[in-house]
Amino acid sequence: xxxxxxxxSRWIPTGGYGRNNLHVFQxxxxxxxxxxxxxxxxxxxxxxxxxxxxxxxxxxxxxxxLTQINAVVSAILKVKELILKDYxxxxxxxxxxxxxKSKLDSLISMLIKHSxxx
Numbered sequence: 386x387x388x389x390x391x392x393x394s395r396w397i398p399t400g401g402y403g404r405n406n407l408h409v410f411q412x413x414x415x416x417x418x419x420x421x422x423x424x425x426x427x428x429x430x431x432x433x434x435x436x437x438x439x440x441x442x443x444x445x446x447x448x449x450x451l452t453q454i455n456a457v458v459s460a461i462l463k464v465k466e467l468i469l470k471d472y473x474x475x476x477x478x479x480x481x482x483x484x485x486k487s488k489l490d491s492l493i494s495m496l497i498k499h500s501x502x503x
Contacts, residue, residue: 423464430460469499 437453476492479485 423467426460426464426467430457430464433457433460465499469496 433453434457437450437457440450440453472495473492476488479488
């Protein structure tokens with residue numbers, strides 16, 4: 386295995402990642418191959434937002450409402466983190482397989498574009 390693999394392998398867990406669990410390319414755009422875990426999280430977030438709406442309608446305490454808002458924001462950030470993690474893994478594996486530096490450039494661009502956003 387080359388130096389590049391050694392450098393990047395510390396990010397790959399024991400057992401590695403199955404290609405079916407990452408992304409597939411359609412028309413040059415990376416798409417999630419397995420969306421079920423994200424859909425489950427998004428449905429939970431949807432329920433939290435409905436609960437938040439109900440809290441506001443019931444004129445609940447501001448502190449309770451703000452606590453619920455923080456929970457929703459944290460959950461959304463976790464979904465974002467999981468998507469970025471999958472994309473990072475895909476780009477690293479693509480780079481390892483092909484040596485195509487544009488995969489890493491794509492990753493860097495994505496991270497810069499989406500860092501700090503909610």
